[in-house]
Amino acid sequence: MEIVDLILNILLHPSIFVPLIFPGFITILIIIILLIWAERKVAAKIQMRIGPLYVTRRFGGILQLLADLLRYMFAEVITSKDSDKFIFIASPIVALTATLLPLAVIPAGSLLGIELIALRTNISLLAALALSSLTPIFIIIMGWASNNKFALMGSLREGHLMISYEVPLYLSALSVAILHGSLDIVDIVNNQQRVWTVLINPFAAFSFFISVIMSTSRFPFEITESDSELVAGPYTEYSSILYGLVMGVPYMRLYVFTLLFVDLFLGGWYPLIDGFSSITLIIKVLIILLFSVFLRSVYPRYRLDQAIRIGWHILFTLSLISITLSLLIIGWVM
């Protein structure tokens, strides 16, 4: 029994529990499987189709993605002759790891008295944003290592998009930090006990959300992959389990950013449920995730130059307005 206690103690320690179980890897896997299914079903409903059905037919094909994942696992990994093989194989794995890194500093409420934050620092907002900016670099590297024209075009587009969404993203996060006078996400969430930030500074929330949609290539800005033009963008040459990894990366990134969005703007784990405050958080996260995949069925795709114009003309202006608004509110309260 001592061994069981020991294993439980190790598993329930925040530094293991957070990255591995909640909100880390296992939760992400379940959420992605359900989310992609929901995305296909919602798009099918709006376009008068049926969507995935034949795997677990009684539950509307809910295990379709699990079947796809199994198929990816047993397929052959093909690397093209002229690709840079080491980087080609390593970069999806590193990209996946880099995508999950911000979870170390993003708090996720508490379960049964365990504070779910792996690493409490007083600059956790900065750390989360800095760690989240690693992934696009590896997406660009993927396109370069593939030695394929579609992949190269895709990663060039990712590069162009990156400079246009990162500035508004960070500026609008900064305006939240100014508003609450802290760079610690836990402090920011605790400050929202009465009023959520989205009600005080809606401009920041709007520009942050659109930047997140842009950065995770969800639909109006699905320019990097754009399968009608570039096959699959930077992921063109990937096959089997590596394809499964690279297709998971944007969804994981969406999940991580949504967690951050809920913490910053939608009051995190408030209103409090005693002992299970993470449940409030995860419900909000699921609603935001569903909304962002729902956009697929409404929008066509923007051109690259249109997306860059939106990034610099509208989002950048909005994030500057949101910083001014935060400063004005702080000055007024003082």
Added chain:
Amino acid sequence: MIIKIINNFYHHIRAILIGLKYLLSPGIRITLKYPDELPILPENYRGMLKLNNELCISCGLCSQICPAGAINLKLFEHEQTKQVGRHPEVDYKRCIFCGFCIDICPSKALELTRIHDAAFYVEDELYYEVNRLIIGPKIDPPCMRSKYVISEIDEVRGIVYRNA
């Protein structure tokens, strides 16, 4: 400038609301669940072919008219009647289901069936020799249990399927 941005924003909101309306409204679905529901096809639907070898006069017009070159003639002796003749064979890898062979046949030996799913487990099965052409195509075993539906045009919903 500002008015244009606000106008754009309004249109975005409207698009999202229309999407939500379709998402929450009770299902309008125009998909036919094909192997489970089979449509009842019209009388002269151009499906796969069937040969009546007793009527065939070995003229070879079907082979000549075929635009895809899918019909070959082959010397064939029927096992029971011992009737000998040059009868057509159909290669469904090439057939485009145009129905010219049925139109040209002077003795009405070739006839249409309403079965169109030329899908097989082995590639060679796509080539119908004379004795298989005499038997004609069969409905796939997965379709044995499926139900038949009639497709109708509905003014509101587009296509609707009614149980036959």
